[in-house]
Amino acid sequence: MGAFDAIRPYDDAEVPAVLARLLSDPAFLDILTHFRFPRLAGAFGWLLKPLIARRLRKEFAGVSSVATLQDKVEYYVDRTIDRATDGVTYTGVEQLKAGSAYLFLANHRDIVMDPAFVNYAVYHAGLPTPRIAIGDNLLQKPFVSDMMRLNKSFIVHRSISGRREKLAAYQLLSAYINHSIRDDGTSIWIAQAEGRAKDGDDRTDSAILKMFHMSRKDEAFGAVIQSLNLIPVSISYEYDPCDQAKARELYIRASTGSYSKVPGEDDNSIALGITGYKGRVHINFAPPVTEYHEDTKQLAQAIDRQILAGYRLFPVHYLAYAMWDQQDTALAVPTADKLFPTDELARAQEEWQRRLEACPVEHRPYLVQQYAMPVRNQYQVKRQAEVA
Template identity: 80%
Template sequence: MMGEFDTIRPYNDSEVPAVLARLFSDKAFLDILTHFRFPRFAGALGWLLKPMIARKLRREFAGVTTVATLQDKVEYYVDHTIDRATDGVTYTGVEQLKSGTAYLFLANHRDIVMDPAFVNYAVYHAGLPTPRIAIGDNLLQKPFVSDLMRLNKSFIVHRSITGRKEKMAAFNLLSAYINHSIRNDCQSIWIAQAEGRAKDGDDRTESAILKMFHVSRKEEPFAEVIQSLNLTPVSISYEYDPCDTAKARELYIRATTGTYSKAPGEDDVSIALGITGYKGRVHINFAPPITERFEDTKLLAVEMDRQILGGYRLFPVHYLAYAQWSDADPQLQVPTAAEVFPADELAKAKTEWERRLNECPAEHRPFLVVQYATPVRNQYRVKAGIPL
């Protein structure tokens, strides 16, 4: 029997062995792994390396028959990636999350794969079940990517639908699935506060997303639906964004031509760079779940912004960028980086920031600065009670 959510839900334990078998014989998947593991030999010796990698994977994952054991296996690689690509991950507020309670984590969005991966990491290391992850179908162009994501508790948000009726149906199904996951399955959900990454560093909650949580339970008051979902604001802060110069380029092209069209495979490059590129320090803050009554999406969005921007960790680079930002807000009392951070930490940040600025073409630089400066403006506005 087809279940109501079969077109979007993550895979169940019973599906794991068949999906793994399919993955390990997928040519495109093995290609990517070969290039990742043996970049120098993948071209000439791919024919020899691919079957070898497939055999190794089958051996390594032979005993994996559930999503939980798969996540335990993958955790080793995630920890390894985090060790290599960051100067450490810290988190606050995770201790207030209770076992046996499902949460709706609404987070700012900077990186396609690593945002939910870091939330997973925090929740996993706190000994709690990892959330199900919302992922746009625009990122699932290849069957193996869809398989990989759905094995790792991802569910699909249909963004590429065009018809109005079809859009509403997809919106409704997504709403019903999120409510079902939290209230019936007792499984947490991670979803970004807006569609697409905040490429200019301006994290804002889209009221359409908050409206979507309610749409499948329209007959109930909005405030009660939100209270039943344990809506939890999450702030994800990267000291450095591996995709910052690519984002600066896109922002520059948009500002000068009015549009930007992605090259084929551009998302794949962003994903790879986002995973493996240097991030400096990373901090994840979990605010307490929203318990106050909000009668509409606009008021709730303001509160989500207040929590997410207030919980964002500002690093020295953010203050350095703010000091050279032409759009800095003169009415805000923002201290200099030297007033906030010790000299050695600041010196290290100055070196790295200079390097990034120098690597960025001069005309793109203002768009690099804006990515790091905006979170400072937003947080100090929130602290001062000034509307964003």
């Protein structure tokens, strides 16, 4: 057994057997049937599932490598993106070099689509896609684990409770990330913090940065980070399909002090995040972190500046900021009508109003916060740059 077998993605030799297992899994076929034929799946699922399985076996026959599988899957990813967005743009991808491996550290808003959009940008730039960090809390069904590990995902053990076990898990994760970049020459995608930024406040968790260094304790922290080609990535959604659910969770947390997920909640978030309307999407790749940073706090601040500054603000963000009760009066934030054409702003006002009306009154402050927070954050970064 290899050192990383418990967490690593599947390799090429494992692809045929895992594909065969997936295409025989009733739960996986049931999900596909409901996704492809939502109105017919209930009454005719018994008939549709074998037909879908037969078609997929034919389509994926002969697939014997992860790269070939991703080539096949890319058609479906592109089609899903076309259906659920008004276009995807990206900046900074031209700086990525063939033959180099990077540590993509990104803000986190959507469980599946965040790394999917980074993959989309890298793939269409003609470069190998990164390996993706995914929490084991999302892999409760065997077919989900198979599906994600086929697509170059590796497992982050978050459900471990014991201190010693947690330490060992993070040590292994650190070793794997360093091994992937330095020895395998394969890039990594990981979120800047555990869990999505449901309030729109994108901040890097110092514990994540500390983890990168754990397996190389005999080396200086700053030198380890420099060796990993760390690239801060900003992922911007014009509209978040899960914004109402996030507002509800934030309201319950604020009202009761805690929030407990119901069974299947993550599955629903994944499905809605993939298929729900996102408007425009933008991905910005900042330059690699080359400056020497003494500690995690200093590095986290530098990464935050890059991610917050690289976030693409759409009209809806300014509309939300204008009605937010936590505006920073020291910031010179212009109104939306000063920045966007009349027709673009009118469309945004209509969609924003629709979302507000669909949100229970008591949840609305948290919906507004999600869209307003990136405005305050970005203009604070701009002000700090002007003062420095």
